[in-house]
Structures are given as structure tokens and as C-alpha cells.
Amino acid sequence: MADIWDAIGLLGIEDVRADTATPQMSRRWAMGGLLAAGLTGAAIGTALWTQRPLTYSTPVGGQLTVALNDGSRVTLNTGSNLEVRFHGRKREIRLVSGEAYFEVAHRADRDPFYVTAGAARIRVTGTRFAVQLHPDQRIDIDLLEGHIRTGKRGDHAVEEAGVRSLSAGQALRLDKQGEVLAQIPAESLRVENWLNQRAYFHDTPLSDAVAEMNRYRTTPLVVDNATSARVRVNGVFDTHNSGDFVAAVQALYGIRLRERTPSA
Known part of the structure; x- marks a missing residue:
């Protein structure tokens, strides 16, 4: 039975806006898998979990810690x-969309932890x-x-020459093919916030700041002209109260943001 839980890879879900997040495997399905394993052998149950990884998602404005x-x-x-997807010694994660923060435990009894995102594979x-x-x-x-260490998806030998290594405080920006666009200092304050x-936001173009706030909104904000979009902004804003952001931009920079209407 322990092998089944290894295959699942899940211990628990913490209450960080978990009410707005959606694990995609129901308890009924999970229990059905466990019962099947009890009837036909743990190996079948393990294979079942391995074939269907556990999926988690958050809606716009949601956040979830697993x-x-x-x-x-x-x-x-x-x-x-x-x-x-956890099975035996293997630890595999795939970021299908959006953004995730990882605190990875060092385990001598497990293989390295792998994360795939787009064309990139991280060891x-x-x-x-x-x-x-993006x-x-x-x-x-x-x-x-x-x-x-980072390589391209499909390159399971991420120890080979040409693969990038990063140390604490560093960051990579990759294109959609997984090629390096830039290696820069890590944006730790952005992540922690x-x-x-x-x-x-620190010396951030208004267009980028608006795009970031829009990630948390169902109705996007719009900057009306290119000159305003290039204005650099600074500040820390509640992602669930973009009204403060809109008010600050107007008060500090004299720029009025508007909501995009369905016909716009």
C-alpha cells in the first residue's frame, strides 16, 4: 500500500486560498483506485496512479500550497x-501553465526532483x-x-555539457524553445511578495505592471497609449484589490487606467 501513496506523491493540501483551487482527482476516484489495488494487487494500483498523474489547478486569483x-x-x-507524478524513487512534476514555487526536500533515498515547464527541464x-x-x-x-541544472525537455541527461547550472540568487529567462535569453539576478522580492x-514593482514599465495585475483579474485593465505604457512604476500592491493599484497610478502618475469592455 505504501507504494500506492508513493505513486500518488501527495501528503496533504494546506489552506492557502485552497477554497478557490481545484484538485482534479476526486476522493471517490482515489478510493476506487485503492480498492482496486486491494482486490487485484498493489502493482496494479501503482500502475494506475503512474498512468494518471495527480493534477492541481487554481483559478484566476487563486493560490494553493500542496x-x-x-x-x-x-x-x-x-x-x-x-x-x-511520483513512483518509487522517481519524482516528476510538470508545470502545465502559470507559476509555481518549490521547496524541494533533499532525499538520498530518492532520485533528483525534476520539473518540466514548456521546453525546459529542471533538475x-x-x-x-x-x-x-508564460x-x-x-x-x-x-x-x-x-x-x-536546467536543460531542454526530452534531454533526460541534464548533467551533460551545455546544460546551465544556477546558484542561489540567480535567474534564467528562456524562450519558448528553451534557449537562454538572459541570466540575471533572481527576482526574490517579486517571488516572496x-x-x-x-x-x-521596481522601476517596472506600466504595461508590465498592468499585465501582472491582470493575472489576478477576470476583467483586464488597459493602458490607453504607448507613452503611458512606458512610464516606470514602483510599489507593492494587494493582488486581490487592484483598485488600490488603479488609484495609485492615477494619483502618482496622472494616468487613468480603464477596464476592457467585451466589445473593446
Whole structure:
């Protein structure tokens, strides 16, 4: 039976806006799988879990923290989708969309922890890092603690030459093919703030700041002209109260943001 829980990879879900997040495997289905395993042998149950990874998702504005059975933790940000596949020594995660923060437990009795996002594949032992998969399939990787190695999806030997290694405080920006666009300092303040439902902006173009706030809104905000879009903004804002952001932009920069109407 322990092998079945290893295959699931799940220990528990913590209450971080969990009411707005959606695990995609029902308790009824899970219990059915366990009963089937009891009737036909644990090996069948394990294979069943391996074929169908456990999936977690958050809606717009949602956030969810999941504790895995190896001691690792994953926090999903707004509008994100994640697949977890644990079996035996193997630990595989796929970020299907959105953004996730990982606290990976070092386990000598397990294989390295792998995260796939778009065209990128990340090899981890024990560390803290964030990955964002943009809608256009660009990938941001910010390493807050430890070491990771990154290669392209499908390259399971991420120890080979040409693979990038990152140390704490470093970040990579990759294109949709997994090629490196830039290696920069990690945006640790941005990551730490979104973990607390805040958006952090430092000398950020208004267009980028609006795009970030829109990730938490069902009705997007719009900047009306290119000149305003280039204005640099600073501040920390509650991602669930974008009215404060709109008011601050108007008060500090004299720029009025509007909501996009369905016909706009």
C-alpha cells in the first residue's frame, strides 16, 4: 500500500486560498483506485496512479500550497495547472501553465526532483525556486536557495555539457524553445511578495505592471497609449484589490487606467 501513496506523491493540501483551487482527482476516484489495488494487487494500483498523474489547478486569483510525501512543498499562483507524478524513487512534476514555487526536500533515498515547464527541464536536489510559464511559452526560473541544472525537455541527461547550472540568487529567462535569453539576478522580492498575495514593482514599465495585475483579474485593465505604457512604476500592491493599484497610478502618475469592455 505504501507504494500506492508513493505513486500518488501527495501528503496533504494546506489552506492557502485552497477554497478557490481545484484538485482534479476526486476522493471517490482515489478510493476506487485503492480498492482496486486491494482486490487485484498493489502493482496494479501503482500502475494506475503512474498512468494518471495527480493534477492541481487554481483559478484566476487563486493560490494553493500542496505538501508532497517526500517532504517537498509546491505553491501554485493564480491561473496555474500542475501535474505530480511520483513512483518509487522517481519524482516528476510538470508545470502545465502559470507559476509555481518549490521547496524541494533533499532525499538520498530518492532520485533528483525534476520539473518540466514548456521546453525546459529542471533538475533539483534540495532547494527553493520559482518557475513561471508564460502564455507564449517563455519560461522564467528564479533560484532563491541551493543549486539547480536546467536543460531542454526530452534531454533526460541534464548533467551533460551545455546544460546551465544556477546558484542561489540567480535567474534564467528562456524562450519558448528553451534557449537562454538572459541570466540575471533572481527576482526574490517579486517571488516572496506573490507568495503573500502581493505584486512587487521596481522601476517596472506600466504595461508590465498592468499585465501582472491582470493575472489576478477576470476583467483586464488597459493602458490607453504607448507613452503611458512606458512610464516606470514602483510599489507593492494587494493582488486581490487592484483598485488600490488603479488609484495609485492615477494619483502618482496622472494616468487613468480603464477596464476592457467585451466589445473593446
